[in-house]
Amino acid sequence: MALRAKERLKVVFNHLDRSGVKVHTSFTSAQNVSHHHPVALKYTFDTDVLSPEQRLAYEENGFILIKNLVSEEDIDRFRNEFERICKRDVKIPGLVIMRDVSIAKSEFVQGEKAVTKLQDFQEDPEMFRYCSLPQILKYVECFTGPNIMAMHTMLINKPPDTGKKTSRHPMHQDLHYFPFRPADRIVCAWTAMEKVNRQNGCLVVLPGTHKGALKEHIYPEWEGGVNKMYHGIKDYNSNHPRVHLEMEKGDTVFFHPLLIHGSGMNQTQGFRKAISCHYASADCHYIDVKGSTQENISKEVEELARKRIGSDTTISFQDSWALRGRVVQGNRTSL
Ligand SMILES: CCCC(=O)SCCNC(=O)CCNC(=O)[C@H](O)C(C)(C)COP(=O)(O)OP(=O)(O)OC[C@H]1O[C@@H](n2cnc3c(N)ncnc32)[C@H](O)[C@@H]1OP(=O)(O)O
Ligand SMILES: Nc1ncnc2c1ncn2[C@@H]1O[C@H](COP(=O)(O)OP(=O)(O)OP(=O)(O)O)[C@@H](O)[C@H]1O
Ligand SMILES: O=C(O)CCC(=O)C(=O)O
Numbered sequence: 001m002a003l004r005a006k007e008r009l010k011v012v013f014n015h016l017d018r019s020g021v022k023v024h025t026s027f028t029s030a031q032n033v034s035h036h037h038p039v040a041l042k043y044t045f046d047t048d049v050l051s052p053e054q055r056l057a058y059e060e061n062g063f064i065l066i067k068n069l070v071s072e073e074d075i076d077r078f079r080n081e082f083e084r085i086c087k088r089d090v091k092i093p094g095l096v097i098m099r100d101v102s103i104a105k106s107e108f109v110q111g112e113k114a115v116t117k118l119q120d121f122q123e124d125p126e127m128f129r130y131c132s133l134p135q136i137l138k139y140v141e142c143f144t145g146p147n148i149m150a151m152h153t154m155l156i157n158k159p160p161d162t163g164k165k166t167s168r169h170p171m172h173q174d175l176h177y178f179p180f181r182p183a184d185r186i187v188c189a190w191t192a193m194e195k196v197n198r199q200n201g202c203l204v205v206l207p208g209t210h211k212g213a214l215k216e217h218i219y220p221e222w223e224g225g226v227n228k229m230y231h232g233i234k235d236y237n238s239n240h241p242r243v244h245l246e247m248e249k250g251d252t253v254f255f256h257p258l259l260i261h262g263s264g265m266n267q268t269q270g271f272r273k274a275i276s277c278h279y280a281s282a283d284c285h286y287i288d289v290k291g292s293t294q295e296n297i298s299k300e301v302e303e304l305a306r307k308r309i310g311s312d313t314t315i316s317f318q319d320s321w322a323l324r325g326r327v328v329q330g331n332r333t334s335l
């Protein structure tokens with residue numbers, strides 16, 4: 001039965017209507033374009049890319065996993081570039097190379113084995129190709145709309161745990177780091193660069209938590225130490241059902257910035273690699289986080305900027321994002 005996407009969406013909605021679930025339709029956008037029903041699909045746009053079932057799944061869960069989205073060839077190229085950066089063969093402006101806190105003060109670990117995360121690779125054309133891949137942007141547009149900014153780029157090289165459990169990433173919401181809104185027009189794309197599973201510390205998500213509010217984040221009280229800026233939710237419900245996202249090389253998960261997630265310890269001897277980009281609609285606007293739960297991270301970011309650039313220049317939390325953001329589709333309208 002080859003129904004077109006819109007017709008299938010109607011079928012799904014009719015079914016839900018009959019089942020008593022309160023769902024209303026807007027076939028053109030996630031915003032306020034109503035027919036005789038008010039709008040309910042607030043997290044996704046209809047671009048004929050997501051099936052009705054996929055749209056409903058994202059609305060309900062706050063994430064969607066697309067298998068085999070990035071080719072082996074592309075991933076191998078990102079991996080090569082990562083190795084060049086680790087060997088210091090290339091120097092990329094703005095790039096942050098983070099070592100794991102458990103080896104941060106050690107002089108004896110070098111190269112790729114000393115690097116836990118690359119952050120802000122927007123000035124590296126080879127690495128930044130990831131953020132412009134058409135097959136990724138096609139999905140991103142379903143969440144952001146047509147004007148798309150790549151705001152935050154990372155390559156995570158989760159190291160074998162040294163025994164201090166510092167390879168964990170505490171449970172958090174990425175929106176904690178972002179002084180722009182609306183949250184529903186922000187999405188993360190996270191691509192496994194090899195098989196990721198429970199053993200090497202795959203992503204762990206709490207489905208449906210994107211419907212909640214932004215929570216207070218602080219450093220978790222972990223005996224073995226915590227990496228710089230790895231804030232975790234102060235009190236999260238540890239009984240909430242969790243889903244371990246086991247993925248193959250090239251599989252990509254798209255998730256909402258309020259979705260609570262983290263990653264476990266890497267209990268293998270390999271470095272678990274993933275590449276990711278946070279996208280936002282260029283139509284988003286900056287907010288002032290003073291007096292909010294985000295004040296702690298904004299102060300940390302501003303202090304780090306002062307250390308890097310010098311105490312006579314002030315780079316605000318918002319500036320730090322405006323400087324990193326790059327348009328990847330459409331126009332840079334606001335951010
Ligand atoms: C949606 C977004 C979610 C997220 O992005 S969460 C993670 C956000 N993370 C970041 O933004 C990256 C933060 N890291 C950094 O900026 C840098 O790695 C960092 C910590 C400043 C270190 O910079 P380096 O250039 O390596 O400086 P350095 O080797 O001279 O060290 C300076 C002092 O920092 C310490 N350090 C290094 N790596 C660390 C780590 N992983 N965790 C905690 N502390 C760390 C290091 O021991 C040194 O301390 P001290 O001054 O000697 O006491
Ligand atoms: N004490 C803790 N406080 C906050 N977050 C934690 C704590 N311990 C683990 N986490 C986080 O919980 C998430 C899940 O971790 P992990 O993969 O170890 O899950 P698990 O359910 O314990 O499964 P496994 O049995 O495979 O270890 C990760 O984000 C991890 O960093
Ligand atoms: O790759 C991971 O372990 C998760 C990283 C993450 O969630 C983040 O940096 O915001």
Ligand SMILES: [Fe+2]
Nearest residue numbers: 172173174261
């Ligand atoms: Fe995250």
Ligand SMILES: [Mg+2]
Nearest residue numbers: 168263264265
């Ligand atoms: Mg565990």
